[in-house]
Amino acid sequence: MKLLVIGNLDAVRGFALAGVHGEVVTTAEALHQALDRALADPTCGIVLVTEDVANLARQRIDQLTWRGGAHATTSEGHAIPNDATISNDATISNGAVIPNGAAISNGAAISEWRIVPLVVEIPGPEGPRPDRVSLNEIVRRTTGVRV
Numbered sequence: 001m002k003l004l005v006i007g008n009l010d011a012v013r014g015f016a017l018a019g020v021h022g023e024v025v026t027t028a029e030a031l032h033q034a035l036d037r038a039l040a041d042p043t044c045g046i047v048l049v050t051e052d053v054a055n056l057a058r059q060r061i062d063q064l065t066w067r068g069g070a071h072a073t074t075s076e077g078h079a080i081p082n083d084a085t086i087s088n089d090a091t092i093s094n095g096a097v098i099p100n101g102a103a104i105s106n107g108a109a110i111s112e113w114r115i116v117p118l119v120v121e122i123p124g125p126e127g128p129r130p131d132r133v134s135l136n137e138i139v140r141r142t143t144g145v146r147v
Helices: 009-017 028-040 051-066 135-143
Strands: 002-007 021-024 044-050 069-074 109-116 118-122
Touching: 002 009, 002 028, 002 051, 009 021, 021 028, 028 044, 028 051, 044 051, 051 118, 118 135
Parallel strands: 002 021, 002 044, 044 118
Antiparallel strands: 069 109
8 A cells, every 4th residue: 555645845745755656736626636546546545635735625635534444335335334243144246355344234245345545634834733633643543653
């Protein structure tokens, strides 16, 4: 899985020094296009978006930052929670793998399974806002590793 940064020129250049690919974004339309590409890329695991750029499309960023992770749906299109359990002849189509105990019951089938990138908002050029969680805390919550 790869890491991608979507942000201002300084952030993208800074991450490039560490070998992280990125996209410089200055408009809401460009942000939506960059996010669409990142979400469609099966090799993309984490998308970092700088706060100043995230403000260009706040509603979408808020939706994406709250729903990251693996998602599955039944053949009827119902979402399957990650804490569901397998029972009663559950079947899986197209070789899907079910992590975290996510499963189905009563003979329903998983029709679509895909990992979507984790979208993380990081401080912009002005630094972290006082009402936001620190970057160290974001990394700890995301990875479980203290920095």
